[in-house]
Amino acid sequence: MDEIVKAAMRKWPNVPDCYAWLHLDARGRWRIGAWPGEPITHVGLKEFIGRNYQQHIDGSYIFQNGPQRVFVRLAYTPYVYRLSDAHSLELTAHSGQAAGVVQQWFQDEQGHVLAQTALGIGLLDGSDMNAFVQRCEARGGLPEFHSLKCGEVAARFGFVQNPQPSPSN
Structure with missing residues (x-):
């Protein structure tokens, strides 16, 4: 998390949460x-969101926007992975973070491939x-895929895919 975000959280600890925006x-x-919203195209803003994107204690994913928690609605999973370079099977998340070692591969009933890292x-x-x-084929074949339903x-x-404010908010 960016230091400027941490400082803002200390300075303004009671800023209301934001839902249904990101x-x-x-x-x-x-x-x-x-x-489904309009795509964010500004590179600096996308990088800032990625650096300050994390899982909240309730299982939701948030963008910590200074002192404000912005709860993120997920179309599917909290991460979308891309192949990191032109030759390997290493993955990088949409947030810019390295995914690390793939522990398991999954395929859902619609043919989507998911990685647990x-x-x-x-x-x-x-x-x-x-x-x-x-x-995968160049390395001897596809990995073992475990089945799961979307x-x-x-x-x-x-x-949590679609976080909602609690009734007390």
């Missing part, structure tokens, strides 16, 4: 406004599928 689509793009569960960006298959992913991996 979204992460299935391609790893940040979007703002009413669902040290960072968390994430969807492999569909635009990387051909390169992913080619690289509707079970959030509960299985402990995250």
